[in-house]
Amino acid sequence: MKTGTISIVGVGSVGAAIAYASMIRGLVRRLVLVDKDSTKARGEALDLGHCSPFVPAVEVEAGPLEAIAGSDVVVVTAGAKQKPGQSRLELAAENVNLFRTLIPQIAAYAPDARLLIVSNPVDVLTYAALRFSGLPPRQVVGSGTVLDTARFRHLIARRIKVSPGNVHAHIVGEHGDSEIGLFSSAMVGGVPLLEFKVDGHHSLTEAERAEIFDATRRAAGEIIAAKGATNWAIGLTTARILEAYLRDENAVLTVSRLLENYAGSGDVCMSVPSIVARDGVGPALSVALSEAEAAGLRRSAAAIRDVITRVGLE
Numbered sequence: 001m002k003t004g005t006i007s008i009v010g011v012g013s014v015g016a017a018i019a020y021a022s023m024i025r026g027l028v029r030r031l032v033l034v035d036k037d038s039t040k041a042r043g044e045a046l047d048l049g050h051c052s053p054f055v056p057a058v059e060v061e062a063g064p065l066e067a068i069a070g071s072d073v074v075v076v077t078a079g080a081k082q083k084p085g086q087s088r089l090e091l092a093a094e095n096v097n098l099f100r101t102l103i104p105q106i107a108a109y110a111p112d113a114r115l116l117i118v119s120n121p122v123d124v125l126t127y128a129a130l131r132f133s134g135l136p137p138r139q140v141v142g143s144g145t146v147l148d149t150a151r152f153r154h155l156i157a158r159r160i161k162v163s164p165g166n167v168h169a170h171i172v173g174e175h176g177d178s179e180i181g182l183f184s185s186a187m188v189g190g191v192p193l194l195e196f197k198v199d200g201h202h203s204l205t206e207a208e209r210a211e212i213f214d215a216t217r218r219a220a221g222e223i224i225a226a227k228g229a230t231n232w233a234i235g236l237t238t239a240r241i242l243e244a245y246l247r248d249e250n251a252v253l254t255v256s257r258l259l260e261n262y263a264g265s266g267d268v269c270m271s272v273p274s275i276v277a278r279d280g281v282g283p284a285l286s287v288a289l290s291e292a293e294a295a296g297l298r299r300s301a302a303a304i305r306d307v308i309t310r311v312g313l314e
């Protein structure tokens, strides 16, 4: 297995979960933690470092932003979370402003690193990171709907009583309200999901599919209402994307990436199934879309572009 140096900029609840998941999966040889609250970053580095007897060899250190030099991947989770009463647009404007100064510094210290954006709204911030870094599009992705896709597969799998590993189904578009669940191309062990017989007799009804998709889309809100933030699943999701880079996997993942012309949408970062390997994000797959899915994807792209324009990214 290939390992390397991963830096995490922003070591709040999400950054710490990413660090922990990456260590447990034995992905990383050196982990660099950076936070504007340097005391907190130092505390997390000390705490995580004490896991070392139980995980494959890893060095964990906290440092200033300069310490990211030489990283294979820089993960960015720095930024505000949506506050009660704050609109998504206001959050976008706040975090785009943060990226305006942070991203050029990251690109200057680690010009060869892949950038993996996790901060929200992730599609707009991935676009901002591309603009502010000047890095080639294949080097900059967002975690996008990899997490939503995991939730979708989990919920389908539970309903049809098949292991999630055997459910191939994607959430595409925005990581947010306008995302789309691709039921028409979903497969279960080689059988189209729309034809799959649950308990050997009936296929999922439209109402059951709507319920699964709705639960997927509402999942983040439900968790935030219950515990204030989401962190464990995004931690492992991000570790999964890091794994695809570090093991040069050519894995198909729904990362958020620049799309120039995809099913009628362009100049936007959003999620479609894409090949991820050591040198970054490769081709987007041309998934067959139903008419409703294609229209949904165009609407999702338009929703992201609207925010990009309104926060002055053009």
Ligand SMILES: NC(=O)c1ccc[n+]([C@@H]2O[C@H](COP(=O)([O-])OP(=O)(O)OC[C@H]3O[C@@H](n4cnc5c(N)ncnc54)[C@H](O)[C@@H]3O)[C@@H](O)[C@H]2O)c1
Binding pocket: 009, 010, 011, 012, 013, 014, 015, 034, 035, 036, 037, 040, 077, 078, 079, 080, 081, 082, 098, 102, 117, 118, 119, 120, 121, 122, 143, 144, 147, 175, 229, 230, 231, 234
């Ligand atoms: N993409 C996803 O699926 C997903 C899932 C969950 C959370 N998120 C997003 O991840 C982000 C972080 O969430 P969290 O729960 O960890 O928040 P948090 O408040 O716990 O952590 C954010 C951290 O960023 C640090 N920070 C702020 N500005 C910085 C800077 N300039 N340099 C270095 N560090 C800086 C803060 O000190 C803090 O420790 C939020 O934007 C949240 O919405 C994304």
